[in-house]
Structure formats: structure tokens, C-alpha cells
Amino acid sequence: MFTLQTNPSFIMNRINVFKRILLLFFSVLVSFSCVKDTDFDQSESLVLTPIIEVNLVEIQETAVAFLDDIGAEVFNITDLIIFDAFSSDFANENLLKAELVYEVTNSLNKAFEFKMDFYDHSNILQHTISFNIENSPTNIPLATEHTEVFDTTTLEALKASTSLDITLTLLSSPTGSVLTTTSKGAISLKSKGIFYLKLSE
Amino acid sequence: MRWLLFLGVFISLHAQNKQLLYGFTDVPQQMLLNPGAQIDYKGFIGVPLLSHIHFNAGVTGFSAFDVFADDGRDFNQKLQDVVYDMDAKDFFGFNQQLDIFSGGFKLKSSSEKAVFLSFGMYQESDVFFYFPKDYAVLALEGNYNNLDRRFNLGDLSVSAEVASVFHVGVNKKINPKWTVGLRAKVYSSIVHASSTENYGSFTTVEGTSNFLTHIIDLDMKLQTSGVSSIADSTATNQVDILKNRFLLGGNLGVGIDVGFTHQPSPEWTIDASLQDLGFIDYSKDVQNYEVSGYLEYEGIQSVFPQVTSGQTAQEYWDEVEEEFEDLFKVDSTTSAYIKWRPLKLNSSVSYNFGKKVNKECNCLDHSDPSFQNKVGVHLFALKRPNHLQWALSAFYYRKLFKGLQLKTTYTVDTYSSKNVGLGMSAALGPVQFYIMADNLLDYQNVAKSQSVSLQLGFNYIFKNNED
Numbered sequence: 001m002f003t004l005q006t007n008p009s010f011i012m013n014r015i016n017v018f019k020r021i022l023l024l025f026f027s028v029l030v031s032f033s034c035v036k037d038t039d040f041d042q043s044e045s046l047v048l049t050p051i052i053e054v055n056l057v058e059i060q061e062t063a064v065a066f067l068d069d070i071g072a073e074v075f076n077i078t079d080l081i082i083f084d085a086f087s088s089d090f091a092n093e094n095l096l097k098a099e100l101v102y103e104v105t106n107s108l109n110k111a112f113e114f115k116m117d118f119y120d121h122s123n124i125l126q127h128t129i130s131f132n133i134e135n136s137p138t139n140i141p142l143a144t145e146h147t148e149v150f151d152t153t154t155l156e157a158l159k160a161s162t163s164l165d166i167t168l169t170l171l172s173s174p175t176g177s178v179l180t181t182t183s184k185g186a187i188s189l190k191s192k193g194i195f196y197l198k199l200s201e
Numbered sequence: 202m203r204w205l206l207f208l209g210v211f212i213s214l215h216a217q218n219k220q221l222l223y224g225f226t227d228v229p230q231q232m233l234l235n236p237g238a239q240i241d242y243k244g245f246i247g248v249p250l251l252s253h254i255h256f257n258a259g260v261t262g263f264s265a266f267d268v269f270a271d272d273g274r275d276f277n278q279k280l281q282d283v284v285y286d287m288d289a290k291d292f293f294g295f296n297q298q299l300d301i302f303s304g305g306f307k308l309k310s311s312s313e314k315a316v317f318l319s320f321g322m323y324q325e326s327d328v329f330f331y332f333p334k335d336y337a338v339l340a341l342e343g344n345y346n347n348l349d350r351r352f353n354l355g356d357l358s359v360s361a362e363v364a365s366v367f368h369v370g371v372n373k374k375i376n377p378k379w380t381v382g383l384r385a386k387v388y389s390s391i392v393h394a395s396s397t398e399n400y401g402s403f404t405t406v407e408g409t410s411n412f413l414t415h416i417i418d419l420d421m422k423l424q425t426s427g428v429s430s431i432a433d434s435t436a437t438n439q440v441d442i443l444k445n446r447f448l449l450g451g452n453l454g455v456g457i458d459v460g461f462t463h464q465p466s467p468e469w470t471i472d473a474s475l476q477d478l479g480f481i482d483y484s485k486d487v488q489n490y491e492v493s494g495y496l497e498y499e500g501i502q503s504v505f506p507q508v509t510s511g512q513t514a515q516e517y518w519d520e521v522e523e524e525f526e527d528l529f530k531v532d533s534t535t536s537a538y539i540k541w542r543p544l545k546l547n548s549s550v551s552y553n554f555g556k557k558v559n560k561e562c563n564c565l566d567h568s569d570p571s572f573q574n575k576v577g578v579h580l581f582a583l584k585r586p587n588h589l590q591w592a593l594s595a596f597y598y599r600k601l602f603k604g605l606q607l608k609t610t611y612t613v614d615t616y617s618s619k620n621v622g623l624g625m626s627a628a629l630g631p632v633q634f635y636i637m638a639d640n641l642l643d644y645q646n647v648a649k650s651q652s653v654s655l656q657l658g659f660n661y662i663f664k665n666n667e668d
Contacts, residue, residue, distance in 0.1 A: 039269060039270075039271040040265075040269050042268075042269055042271075042276040045276050045277070046276065046277065046280065047277050048277075048340050048341055049341075050339065050340055050341060050342055050343030050345075051342065051343040051344075051345035051346070052343040052344060052345060053343070053344050053345040053405065053413065054413075054415070055408065055411045055412060055413050055414075055415065055498065055499055055500030055501075056500055056501065057500060057501045057502075057503050058410055058411040058499065058500045058501070058502050058503065059502075059503045060410060060502075061505070065505060077505040078505070079503045079505050079515075080515060081501060081503075081515055081518055082515060082518075083518065101412070103412070166503055168505075188410075189503075190408075190410070190411045190412045190500075191411070191412070191500070192411070192412040192413055192500075194345055195343075197343065199340070
């Protein structure tokens with residue numbers, strides 16, 4: 001049905017002609033084509049700087065939390081959290097700066113000291129945040145704000161921390177009263193961390 | 202990272218639009234685009250592995266120049282500008298096809314009512330992903346200053362596949378005005394992975410008992426087939442597995458192409474085709490991964506164990522940790538799934554003109570020996586997971602002299618509005634060579650280009666016996 005040309009030299013000839021055409025096509029293409037005015041090494045300086053905001057600890061207590069079995073005031077209350085996010089490899093490599101933001105609302109007629117201790121894995125104290133909370137003689141909610149900034153040396157301390165010890169110590173003050181089971185008001189604490197990250201290659 | 206960005210520009214898929222090849226009647230591979238195309242020769246044999254080499258790459262939303270231009274501006278600032286400029290409908294893609302073998306012949310030699318049978322096998326790779334805008338913004342900004350912003354985790358949409366395709370097509374000229382055709386296909390998927398049905402979000406809102414509430418809502422899945430056994434086997438086994446899958450041993454599917462050409466008058470031609478109306482049933486070597494769940498996180502509640510005999514903050518924290526672990530726990534299944542092939546539509550209207558009176562030139566084209574020129578418009582559309590991709594071209598086709606035809610196109614599509622393409626087919630005796638490339642204007646600076654497409658191949662053509 002078909003006349004197939006099988007002479008090898010004929011085919012080679014044809015292929016050679018095509019080679020030339022192909023070469024011409026590409027040389028025309030290439031002579032016009034180039035990658036101008038670009039510097040692909042720039043991507044080596046790629047830096048992402050997201051800022052992440054995450055909730056930390058919350059506290060909500062009334063007067064009874066600060067009384068013992070017989071209804072007498074305790075010296076303080078504490079709670080310990082094993083928390084390895086700050087000391088993780090990710091944080092160690094990428095955390096540039098951190099801010100811990102606290103907001104306490106107190107309507108108890110009792111002053112407190114809030115304290116957060118940061119311990120490393122050998123239980124050595126790395127850093128302490130503490131601030132005082134005023135008593136509210138008329139049980140009006142009083143707000144206290146505190147922001148702790150971690151950079152340079154304090155940031156290194158944060159990155160070494162594996163556990164947090166939270167302490168609320170009862171303070172006596174001129175206008176304060178002694179807490180009883182019938183004391184009005186409550187104390188609440190909100191906290192969050194703002195983490196400035198630097199992600200680079 | 203650098204290479205990824207570079208590839209993003211260079212590779213990436215121009216949506217498989219072959220506006221230069223479509224309707225290029227001298228090149229047999231046009232039959233793969235329209236099984237109902239006009240065929241003016243007795244038969245052809247594609248040179249094995251060389252009859253059709255197709256490479257197509259594209260990206261929308263930016264070009265390498267936008268990011269890598271050596272203009273002294275801060276790289277990260279440029280990258281940010283690009284990210285903010287792009288949206289979740291922008292995409293990157295890559296498509297490659299290679300003919301393993303192909304051929305065709307006329308069953309009846311009389312040109313009226315002839316039936317043309319064509320067949321072949323080709324290998325195809327396809328990678329496609331949408332720009333995950335919200336992930337990029339989250340990586341750039343974080344959730345700080347983005348209170349109440351819902352980061353859409355559904356922005357992640359990726360698919361990749363390597364498959365081989367066997368096909369047989371029938372083309373029949375019913376009368377001088379109508380030609381119709383049908384091509385049956387069997388797909389053998391070698392490897393496939395897709396994650397296109399993702400839902401979910403990450404939102405930070407103002408909290409009640411603490412500053413914030415973090416809401417994480419996840420419903421994401423990745424479907425793969427043909428990947429796990431390759432990953433688990435030795436190198437020699439891998440080659441055997443791939444060979445087997447290449448030859449119908451993979452996950453199989455079936456599909457058809459249909460098309461027609463209508464010539465109401467010798468001057469006018471209307472044609473259209475639908476390609477890959479079919480599916481693949483992924484049932485062998487399937488591995489699916491799924492994460493789903495919902496979590497609202499308000500922080501750790503401190504409960505002071507001395508005064509309350511309940512849980513400590515530590516216990517509370519452990520619980521939260523557990524909830525997070527549960528949320529991100531990946532469920533793995535091996536259940537079969539079916540995917541439709543990306544459906545493609547091609548259609549064109551063209552006008553033939555420029556009669557050549559010289560009798561000698563009759564040998565150029567036997568269907569309409571006297572027309573030397575053709576102009577027309579061509580529409581291409583492709584169904585993608587999240588949207589319809591389209592392209593509109595104006596084209597001019599010209600027979601220069603015996604055995605040399607040229608076609609040029611001007612295309613407007615999602616990538617660019619000034620895409621000029623040039624195609625050429627040259628026949629020296631029975632051996633034919635063709636090459637087609639588009640976005641020629643961008644070759645002056647490839648970095649500014651958003652897509653590149655290239656097709657070339659060799660065929661051995663059996664002409665109609667007119668002498």
C-alpha cells in the first residue's frame with residue numbers, strides 16, 4: 001500500500017537536513033533569548049518575619065482559693081507547668097524577640113504579688129517576672145497590666161526555660177482586709193505571648 | 202528555594218493549550234487534539250520517541266523578573282509585593298508529553314468517505330498547584346494584627362501525575378462538508394498524588410476568659426497511588442514496577458475524545474473537539490492521608506492544686522497537648538478513589554483565501570489545492586479543580602512553498618495578553634519535521650515570561666497518490 005523509502009543514506013541525508021533546520025531554529029531562539037537584569041542569588045537572603053500571638057495561662061479565682069481548711073489565709077498559692085515550647089529547636093533557631101503580656105483584674109480587697117519563675121531542665125532559675133496587684137477596697141474591678149519583653153540576654157534565658165512556676169502571694173496593704181469565705185470579688189489573669197520570628201534559609 | 206522559584210517560572214503549565222498544533226493539518230499529531238480533523242494523506246508513522254515532544258510551562262500572577270530583578274530593591278519586599286498581588290486563583294503548572302509510538306493509515310484509499318485509523322501510545326506528566334495565598338500571608342505576617350482574619354486552609358490545592366496513554370482513533374469523512382472522529386483511550390497511571398479537596402481554617406478571635414481564642418478547623422486530605430510501593434522497594438524493583446505500570450500495569454482508566462470538522466463552503470471551516478472525557482480508577486497501591494478535627498484553644502488554665510483537689514495546670518496542659526495531637530493526627534486509609542481527567546475543549550472558525558493559480562502548486566494540499574492562506578480564531582478551555590482555564594487565539598496559516606507551512610498565533614489567556622507563537626512544518630520527501638513555540642516576545646528576557654510552550658517532532662508521511 002505504501003512506498004516506504006528505506007535507503008539508509010537517504011534517511012541520514014534527511015536527518016542531517018533536519019538537524020540543520022533545528023539548529024537554525026534554536027540558534028534564532030537562543031540569540032533572542034536571555035535572562036536579563038536578574039540576580040537569582042537574591043533568594044538566599046529570603047527572610048520571613050511573621051509575628052505569632054498565642055494564649056498562655058489564665059487564672060480565675062475567688063477568695064476561697066486563698067484560704068486553708070480552717071478558713072485562714074494561706075501565704076501563697078503556686079502551680080507548676082512543664083512547658084518545653086520555649087526551649088524547642090524551632091524557638092531556639094527562629095525566635096527573635098518575645099513579649100509576654102499580662103492583664104489582671106482584681107476586685108478582691110486584697111493585694112497580691114504575681115510571680116512567674118522560669119526554670120531550665122536542671123531546675124536552675126533563669127528568669128523571673130513579678131509585679132504587684134493592688135487591692136480593691138470597694139470591690140470595683142481594678143486592672144493591672146504588665147508586659148515583659150525578652151530580647152538579648154533575657155531571650156536566651158527564655159529559650160533555656162522548660163518549666164514555669166506561677167505564684168500568687170498575698171500581700172498586706174493599708175487599705176486591704178483579711179480574706180474570709182464571705183469576701184466579695186474575684187481575681188482573674190489573662191496572658192498571651194507575642195513571638196517575633198525570623199525564618200530564613 | 203531558589204530552584205523552586207526558578208522552576209515556578211520556567212516550568213508550570215500552559216494548560217496544555219496547543220493553539221499552534223490545533224488545526225495544523227499537515228502535522229499528524231493534530232489528530233490527538235481533534236479526532237475529527239481533516240486528514241490529507243494516506244498514512245503516517247511517527248518516528249518512535251521523536252514524533253511528538255511537548256513541553257508546556259506557565260505561571261500566573263508573577264514572573265521571575267518581579268522577584269529576581271537586579272534593581273537594588275529588597276528581595277523580601279519584592280517577594281511580599283508579589284504575594285499580596287497574587288490571589289488563591291493564581292497557579293503554577295507543568296505539562297509534558299512524549300509520543301512513544303504513533304501511526305495511522307487510510308482504510309479505503311478513495312478520498313471520498315475514507316476512514317482513517319490512527320493509534321499510538323504516549324507518556325504524560327502533569328503537575329498543577331494553586332498559589333496557597335493564605336498560607337503565604339500567614340508565613341509572612343503571622344496571626345498578630347490579623348485578629349478575626351480567617352486563614353483559609355483550603356487554599357492548598359495540588360495535583361501531580363505521570364501516566365501512559367494508549368489510544369486508537371477513527372476518523373471518517375462523511376461527505377465533502379463533514380468529517381467526524383472518535384478516539385478511545387486507555388490510561389495507565391504510574392504515580393498520582395492529589396490534595397485538591399481541602400477545607401478548614403485558622404482564625405484568632407478575641408477571647409472571653411483569656412485574651413484570645415484560637416480556632417482551628419481542619420478537613421484536609423491527600424490521595425496517592427503508586428507512591429508507597431515505589432518508596433518501599435529497592436532500586437531494581439522500582440524499575441520493574443515502573444515498566445509494568447507503563448504497559449497497562451498501573452491504575453487503569455478509560456476515556457474518549459470526540460470531534461468534527463465542518464466545511465459549509467470551501468472558504469469556511471468550523472471545527473471543535475472534546476478531549477479526555479474519562480476517568481481513572483485508582484485502586485492499586487493506594488495510600489490516603491487525612492487530618493480532620495475542630496479545636497478552640499484559650500490557653501492553659503491554672504488551678505492551684507493546694508487549694509483545689511482538682512487538676513493542676515500541668516494536667517490541664519497535658520490535656521490540651523493531647524487535644525492538639527488528636528487534631529493533627531493523620532489517619533491513613535487505602536480506599537480506592539476515582540478522578541476525572543482534565544476535560545479540554547478546542548474549537549475554531551477559519552477562513553481560507555488566496556487562490557494560487559499556478560497549477561504546479563496543486564501538490565501542496567489536496568483537499569483545497571488553491572488556498573494558500575488561512576485566518577481564524579481558536580478557543581481553548583480546560584477544566585481545573587477550582588476553575589475553568591481558557592485561551593483565545595487569532596491565527597494565520599500560510600503555505601510558503603512545497604513542503605513548508607507556517608502558522609503564527611496571537612493568544613490571550615490567563616498568563617498573558619500578548620503571547621505570540623510561531624509554528625513550522627517542513628517536509629523533505631516523506632520525512633516531516635515540525636516545531637512550534639509560543640511566547641516568542643518573552644524570549645528577549647525569559648525571566649519576564651510567565652509561560653513557555655514547545656512542541657516538536659518527526660513523522661514519516663505517506664502522501665496521497667496524486668501523481
